[in-house]
Amino acid sequence: MFIGAVADDVTGATDLSLMLSREGMRTIQIIGVPDTDIDLSGSDAVVIALKSRTILPLEAIEMSLVSARTLMAAGAEQILFKYCSTFDSTDDGNIGPVIDALLDLTGTPVTIACPSFPAAGRTVYKGHLFVGDRLLSESPLKDHPLTPMHDSDLVRVLQRQTRHPVGLIQSEIIASGSEAIRLAIGTHHAEGKRMLIVDTLKDDDLRAIGQACDGMKLVTGGSGVAMGLPENFKRAGKFTPQTPLTQMIAAPGRSAILAGSCSAATRGQVEAARAAGLPTLQLDALAFAEGGQTAEQIADWAINDTGHGIPLIYSSADPEELAQIQTLIGRHKSGTLVEGALADIAQRLQHAGFTRFVVAGGETSGAVVAALGVRALLIGPEIDPGVPWTRSVAGPDLTLALKSGNFGSDDFFIKAWTMLETETADA
Template identity: 50%
Template sequence: MSSPPAAQLVLGAIADDFTGATDLANNLVRSGMRTLQVIGVPEDDLALTDVDAVVVALKSRSCPVDDAIGDSLAALEWLKARGARQIFFKYCSTFDSTDDGNIGPVADALLERLRATQQEHLRATHTEQSGSDQTVMVPAFPINGRTVYQGHLFVGDRLLNDSGMQHHPLNPMQDADLVRVLARQTPHGVGLLNRATLARGAEAARGRLAELREAGVRHVICDTLDEGDLDVIAAAVVDLALVTGGSGLGQALPAEYRKKGWLAPVEHPGRLMPSHGAALVLSGSCSRATLGQVEHFLARHEGMALDPLALAQSDAPIEEALAFARARLTAADGPVLIYASAAPQAVEAAQASLGAARAGELVERALATIARTLVAEGVGRLLVAGGETSGAVVSALGVGELRIGEQIDPGVPWTQTRVAGREAPLSLALKSGNFGGVDFFTRAFTVLSEQTNQSAGQQTTQQRTQQRNQGEEGA
C-alpha cells in the first residue's frame, strides 16, 4: 500500500452501523465540521482535503464480538495514522446490544490499543489528552427523546425496556439500567456521572471522572436530560483519548474543539449537488417509529410488502416488487415504497419459522437486490429505513464515501455519493429505525428538493460571479 496522505483530523469516529454513522456525521456538519463518511476502512490513498472529521461506518453492532473488535481496531489504526486528535465510538442512542456485547468489548479493545500507543500519539499530535484508561458512555440524544437519568435510559417518557426496543429482532433491550447492562459486557468497573454533578458544571464533572478513575472505574455512564448536559459533558471529556455514545455528544463536541483552536469557521459544510432521478423508499426496520411512517406513507402513496416466509421459498417476491416499482416509478408521481416492516407478532412468527438471523438475512438481501437493480435503472433519490437494511443496501451499491448534506429530521441527513454507471450523484438518506417524524417518508423528498434547488441557485450565482471576474481580468 502507498503511504498514508498527510492529514490532521480533529475527530475520528467509528460507528457500529451505517445509519448511526450518518446520524453522527449529520450532527458534526450541523455544528460546523467538514465531515466525510466512509463505508468500512478505506484505502490508504483516500484524499482528505478540507476534512475535519471522518466517520468510518462499520456493520459491527450485531455481528460476532471478535469480528466487531477486529473491524473497530482496523478503523482505529486508519484514523490514528491520520492524526485524529480524539476517537469517538458511536453506537445507537438506545444502547442496543446483547449481554455479551458488542459495546463493552469494543470500547475495552479501543481503550487498550490507545493506551498501548499513547506516548507515540502524544508526541505526534502534541495534544494534552489524559490517560487512555477511562471513557464515557453518552448514548443520550435529548432532541430525539433519548435521555438518561440515574443511569436509566428513557425513550420519550418510557423506560428503554418498555419503549418497543424489548421487541428488537436482533438486540432486544429488556433492561433500562445501563450501568447494569454494561457491567454484563465488560470485566472492568462501570460507574455513573449523575445529573446532580453535571448541574454543577464541567469542572465538577471532570473531578468526578477523576475520582471514578482512581477507584478503578473504566466506563462511566453519563446522565443526560437536555442539551445543556451534553455541553457540560463535552467540556469535561474533550481531552479524553476516547469518547463513546450517540450522536448527541457529537453535536456538542465541535464547540469545545473551537475553544482549543482546532477548528476554523466553515461556510455551507452541508451543500449538495442538484438531485435527479426517480424516488424510492426501502424499509426493513420494524421499530414503532418506522411502522408509523409506513402507515402514513401508504395512506398517500403506493407500496408493496415483502414477506420473509415467501422469500425463503423463492426469489419470486423480489421480481414482483421490481415489477411493482417499475410500473410506478415511470409515472413520476411521487415516491414508491417497498417494505418488510411488520408488527412484532409477524416478526416473531417469521423468526420462529426461519430463525432470527435467517429472517433478517432474507429481508436484507431482497431489499439490497431491489436497490441495486432500480438504481441502475434510474432511481436517483433513495431513502432506506433501518440500520441493518441500510448496511446491506450500501454494500450492494458499492458505496465507499458519502458527502453529508443538511438534515431532514434530527439525526437523519440527506447524503450524496457516486455509484458506478450513474453520471449524476445518487441522493441517499439512511434512517435509523427509531428516528424521524410520522411523515418522514414523504417529507424527506420535499426537503431534498429544497436543499438541492438552493444549492443550484448558489452555484449559478457563483458561476456568474466567476464569469464577471474573468471578464474584468480579460478587459
C-alpha cells in the first residue's frame, strides 16, 4: 500500500477513492476502522471512511489516530487526512486538532492544507476559499446546519484550531511549479510554521502541489490534492496504473433516493426530481420528533409505491425552515434525528428488497451505510465530479451513490440511474 487515507466522512472518502482510482491506483474504501478479516493487500490505496467531522475533537482525534496506525501497520508510505473541500469545521471543529495529532504520530515536520477541488468549483486564492465565484462566507455554506462557515480566510480559520503557526503559499509560487513549492515549504518550516494553506486555482496547480509533496509523510486536504500524489509512486516505479471502471453492474433489486442534506445543491436536485415526476415524500423533522410521522410509515410509502418511478425521501429544508426546526428542537438534536430516521428507513427498505440507493449528505451517508451493514466499497464510474457509483465488497450486496450535499448537477438524482447496468437473476 502506498497511500493510506483517513477521511472525516463517508462521502468525502468516496470522493477521494474516486480520485485515486481515476489516477490508476487500485483503491478500496473501508467503512470505519477495518476489521482484521478485510484483506488490504493488493491495494495501492486504502481510504478509511470515518464519521468524525462533527463529533467532539478528542473523539475525532482518537478515531483518526487508530485509523492512521492501522494504515501505517499495513504498510502505507504516505498518510492523507481528507476533509471537505469547503473546510467544514467551526472554530471548535476537528480539522486543526486532528492535523496536530497526525503530525505527531507520523513525525512530519511540516504539511500542507489543500481543500481545493477546482472541478467542483472550490478554489483558494490569497488564502481565501471560494465556492464558484463567491467567497465561502458569502456562499450557501454560511447556512450549513452543523458547520456554518462565516470566514473564508483559511489561515485564520485553521489558526483558531491549532497550536501550530499556520502559513500560506500564494498562487504566484504555486504557478512556478513543484520545485518552487518545495522551496516555499522549506522556508515556512524554517520560520516555525507546520501547516501551510496552499492557493489552488486549477488542476495543474494540484498536480504541482502533489509532486512537491513527494516523500511528505502526512498530507492534508480535500480529494483534489490526491490528483498529484499517485504520480510520485508511479515515477518511482512502485506501481503500474490500472484502468478505472467505466460501468457499474448492480444486483437485481429496487432503488431509492434518500436526501438528508439541506445544501442548496441538494435542494435543487430534489426540485428537479419532483419536476421530472419522481414520487417524493418529505421527512418532517418536527412531526417526526412529536411522533406524527414514523420511519415505518415512510418506508411503507416507498415499498408500496410501485410502478411510479424511483421513490425520493428527503428532509431537505431551506434556511428559514431549517432555522425554525433548530430553534424548536436544537441544531445537533435535529441533525441526529434526521440521520437516525433515514438510517432506519434505509434498513427497512433493505429488508423489503431495495438494493440500490442514492444518498445525499455526508452525515446522512455515514448513518445509512452503518445501518445497512456495509463494510467496504468498490469504486465505480463517476456520475458527477466527486461522486461515483460504488458496490459493496464486504457486507450485503448493495449498490450505492454517496453524495456530498454540495456536489452534483440539478439532474443528479435522475441521471445517476442511467449509468447502472442490472445483472440478470441467473447471471
